[in-house]
Amino acid sequence: MDGRQVPEEGKESVASVERRLRAVGAIMAAALAATAAGCSSTGGLRAEERAKQAAANGKVVTTPRWTVAMVTHSGAGDTFWDIVQNGAKQAAVKDNINFLYSNSDQSDQQAQLVQAAIDQHVDGLIVTLAKPDAMKAVVAKAERAGIPVITINSGAEESKAFGALTHVGQDETIAGQAVGDALDQRGRKHALCVLHEQGNVGHEQRCAGVKQAFHGTVDNLYVNGTNMPDVQSAIQAKLASDKSVDAVVTLGAPFAATAVKAKQQAGSGAEIDTFDLNAQVAQGLSDGSLGFAVDQQPYLQGYEAVDLLWLYKYNRDGLGGGKPVLTGPQIVTKDDADALRQYTQRGTR
Amino acid sequence: MTEATADERLVRRSLSRGLLARPELGSVVGALAVLLFFSFAADSFLQASSLGTVLYASSTIGIMAVPVALLMIGGEFDLSAGVMVTTSALVSSMFSYQMTANVWVGVGVSLLVTLAIGFFNGFVLTRTKLPSFIITLGTFLMLTGLNLGFTKLISGTVSTKSISDMEGFDSARAVFASHLTIGSVDLQITIVWWLALVAVATWVLLRTRAGNWVFAVGGGAEAARAVGVPVARTKIGLYMAVALCAWISGQHLLLSFDVVQSGEGVGNELLYIIAAVIGGCLMTGGYGSAIGSAVGAFIFGMTSKGIVYAQWNPDWFKFFLGAMLLLATLLNHWVRKRAEAAA
Numbered sequence: 001m002d003g004r005q006v007p008e009e010g011k012e013s014v015a016s017v018e019r020r021l022r023a024v025g026a027i028m029a030a031a032l033a034a035t036a037a038g039c040s041s042t043g044g045l046r047a048e049e050r051a052k053q054a055a056a057n058g059k060v061v062t063t064p065r066w067t068v069a070m071v072t073h074s075g076a077g078d079t080f081w082d083i084v085q086n087g088a089k090q091a092a093v094k095d096n097i098n099f100l101y102s103n104s105d106q107s108d109q110q111a112q113l114v115q116a117a118i119d120q121h122v123d124g125l126i127v128t129l130a131k132p133d134a135m136k137a138v139v140a141k142a143e144r145a146g147i148p149v150i151t152i153n154s155g156a157e158e159s160k161a162f163g164a165l166t167h168v169g170q171d172e173t174i175a176g177q178a179v180g181d182a183l184d185q186r187g188r189k190h191a192l193c194v195l196h197e198q199g200n201v202g203h204e205q206r207c208a209g210v211k212q213a214f215h216g217t218v219d220n221l222y223v224n225g226t227n228m229p230d231v232q233s234a235i236q237a238k239l240a241s242d243k244s245v246d247a248v249v250t251l252g253a254p255f256a257a258t259a260v261k262a263k264q265q266a267g268s269g270a271e272i273d274t275f276d277l278n279a280q281v282a283q284g285l286s287d288g289s290l291g292f293a294v295d296q297q298p299y300l301q302g303y304e305a306v307d308l309l310w311l312y313k314y315n316r317d318g319l320g321g322g323k324p325v326l327t328g329p330q331i332v333t334k335d336d337a338d339a340l341r342q343y344t345q346r347g348t349r
Numbered sequence: 350m351t352e353a354t355a356d357e358r359l360v361r362r363s364l365s366r367g368l369l370a371r372p373e374l375g376s377v378v379g380a381l382a383v384l385l386f387f388s389f390a391a392d393s394f395l396q397a398s399s400l401g402t403v404l405y406a407s408s409t410i411g412i413m414a415v416p417v418a419l420l421m422i423g424g425e426f427d428l429s430a431g432v433m434v435t436t437s438a439l440v441s442s443m444f445s446y447q448m449t450a451n452v453w454v455g456v457g458v459s460l461l462v463t464l465a466i467g468f469f470n471g472f473v474l475t476r477t478k479l480p481s482f483i484i485t486l487g488t489f490l491m492l493t494g495l496n497l498g499f500t501k502l503i504s505g506t507v508s509t510k511s512i513s514d515m516e517g518f519d520s521a522r523a524v525f526a527s528h529l530t531i532g533s534v535d536l537q538i539t540i541v542w543w544l545a546l547v548a549v550a551t552w553v554l555l556r557t558r559a560g561n562w563v564f565a566v567g568g569g570a571e572a573a574r575a576v577g578v579p580v581a582r583t584k585i586g587l588y589m590a591v592a593l594c595a596w597i598s599g600q601h602l603l604l605s606f607d608v609v610q611s612g613e614g615v616g617n618e619l620l621y622i623i624a625a626v627i628g629g630c631l632m633t634g635g636y637g638s639a640i641g642s643a644v645g646a647f648i649f650g651m652t653s654k655g656i657v658y659a660q661w662n663p664d665w666f667k668f669f670l671g672a673m674l675l676l677a678t679l680l681n682h683w684v685r686k687r688a689e690a691a692a
Contacts, residue, residue: 076667102663106613108602112406116657119399133511134606201507 061096061310066124068092068309069100069117070302072153073110073130075226076103079254079278079347080298084153086348087302088126095310107134114138124148124309129155129162130202136162148312152301154202156324165312166320168304170296170328172202176209178329179249179273179294186291188247188271189216192238196225196255203251206275210249219245228258235262239270247271253278253293260289277332279344285337296328299348372629373641374688375681379627380648382680383673387655394658397534404536407650408543411643412598413617414624415546416590418642419554421625423587424567424634425481427470429488430591431617436492437463437599438609439500442509452517460596466492467592471585493615500611513607525597526605539601543643546594550639563587567634624649627677629685648677 070088074081085101092099100122102113111134114127118141125142129135132155139162142149151159151167159167183191191214193207211218221238223231239245239262248259248270256274263270271291274281276298284290304325311317319325332340343349387394394403413430420427440462445455466488474484497507504510512518528537554560562583565573574580603609626632627648628641652673656666 100660102657102666106617107606107610108409108613111606112402112654113657115402115405116399116654119396119402120393120658120660131508131606131610133508133608134610136607137605204506 061094061314063096063310063314065096065098066310066313067098067100067120067122068124068126068306069102069120069122070126070152070305071110071113071117072101072103072128073105073107074103074128075105080252080276083298083347083349084302087299087304088306089302090299091303091306091310095307097306097310099306107131111135111138114142118142118145118147121145122147123313124150124306126150126152126305126309128153129158130200132158132162139164148309150305150308152305153298159324160322165318166308166322167324168301168308168327169324170326171324172205173209173212174326175275175294175296175329176206176211177213178209178331179206179275180210180213182292182294182331183210183214183216183247183249183273186247186271188214190242190244191216191218191247191249192221192235192245192270193218194221194223194231194235194248194250194255194259196223196231196250196252206251207249223255225252225255228254231255232258232262232265235259236266239263239266239268243268245270247273247291250274252276253281256281256284256290256293260284277340277344277349279341282332282337282341282344282349285332285334286341288334291333293332294328295330295332295349297330297349298327300327372636372638372685373644374629375684376628376641376644376648376677378684379677379680380644380651383648383651383655383677387651387659391655391658391660394655397532399654399658401534401536403650403654404540404647405650406654407643407647408537408539409598409601410617410620410624410649411543411646412539412546412601413591413594413621414628414642414646415543415550415639416587416594417618417621418625418628418630418637418639419550419563420587420591421622421630421632422554422567422634422637423563423584424570425474425584425587426485426622427588427591428482428485428618429466429470429492430485430595430621431619432489432492432496432614433463433466433592433595434598434602434617435496435609435611435614436466437596438603439496439509439599439611441600442512442603442609443500443503445512445515446510447503449515452512452515452521454517455512456521456600459599460593463592463596463599464589465592467589467595468585470591471581471588474588475581475584489618493612496611496614507612508610509603509608511607512603518604521600522604525600525603542597542601543646546597547639547643554639559583559586564635567636569635620649623674627674627681629681649674 072081081103089099104110104113114125114135115138117125125147127135127139127149129151139149143163149164151164153169156167156169156171191210193210195203195207197203207218207220221234223234225231235248246269248263250256250259253274253276256272257280259272263272273291275294277293277295281290281293285293308319340349393399417427417430437459441455441459444450444458445452470485470488474481500507500509526538528535554563562578565578566580566583570580624645625637625642628638628643628645630637630641652670656669661669
């Protein structure tokens, strides 16, 4: 009895599985047909893939496949560094370079990652000097090992002293001053500088730069950047308690939208301006919820660093004449935002 | 004749049983598995120079994992261990700089301050009988705030000023942050500190009365007190041991980089605990070893750097790390079960 029932049950379940598979197959076929019928000839994932294919196939250089490692001080999952990487990868494809990326926001860990890249005998190194003293020894080590180093993003002052080929980035103080001037032009009197990362020297320089150039008063507000609701409530509380604030400057693109929400909640009339750019900021600029953005072109930082290393390896070329190669500041307003939007959406601006 | 055979058997069995019952056995197997895996997955992993880097990464975790393991055997946690390292470095640097004192004076003051923080943790814990999780979480948050607040107040920026041109810097660096080169291998002095600490901690745990006390208070504080173990003193001592090692790590941090960033160290406390747990420490206390914590730190060092040598996409880094740690711990658990069944 039992012995007969078991195989029967087995057969039944096989049949039902087959039935179910057929049903799933039919649904998938229908979905595919619908997709094919409703195909968009422009944009979408396919357009992105086509662009990638074109980039991958368009190999023109004849140099051997060099390996370049980039080690940054970025935390995990940061949009800004995604854009830097996109730039670097594009240059790597063009220059037939094997591009490696690693990051740690702890300076001793970042130094260890650079050491790991040296151990792998990479052909070129790109590092950020957000915490320059921690990187000094290991950058010197790379040079002793004959690996050319380019610094990007932060460390314009230390780059040359550490023996790097050049520095590609934005001078944070100059960028801050540009914001201060822009605020003056827009007739602002009292600005709030929102720092979302306690302990970042570059952020301090930005707000200090704003303070130097701006003729009105500047208050600094420290918020916890990893906790968005906390950022919003902090800005909201400040705006509600001090009605004279007529401009809020956030130091990172993701925080601009949060500041807009905080402003609405607090019933404040302040203008929101921001450092850095992303798709959301471009949207905000065109619909008028944001005043202006200061872009430092992260794509260019990644792209130029890889390309300059290639130029150095290939032709011993150097750029900047011993001075940092500046990628910013570039003030972006409503007028430019529409043109930039397509680029921010694909993650290159 | 019969007696002699019985003795021989007794010796052999106790040896094998002793080996199988060691808490770190599982982690050693796990470490070998990780080593083998990366030897195949990453070309540059087995180079001598890479080994130096892996050992250095392991030692920076390992130095703190030793006292954290002892503390866990004693039945407590310390969540302030990560930022305490930064605090120790900050105190040392700022005292030397502001007082224009010899670097060694700052190093000494830092030792006192750090030990005081450890004492505070232990004292409040034994007095209030609150869970160590709550108390050290409080210390962790307070230290994070103090680190940043004091550094900005005193230095005006978020990092300290360089002390590299001050008297005593070179000799202090020789002790805490020098490195020796053997052939092409660059070995940091922290590796020596690490191994020495493991040796001392193992000796204390297995050969001294204080070691017995640690196991006793972790196994059951009330029972330990009943048989005359000074529970409060033992626990305070353990927290001060964590502080001592935080001081060593902190001085290394300062003297290898000249300056200290005030916001660092957050999150490292979990790495120390992870290393101790992989090394066979029970979360409930009363069981574990110092050697195990070293093996745990080594597994961590191999995994974190192996992923880089294997050139894997760093977006997945944390996932690989977590999976590796989980696998190592599972293997550890499985081996220990087997060993217990066999013995």
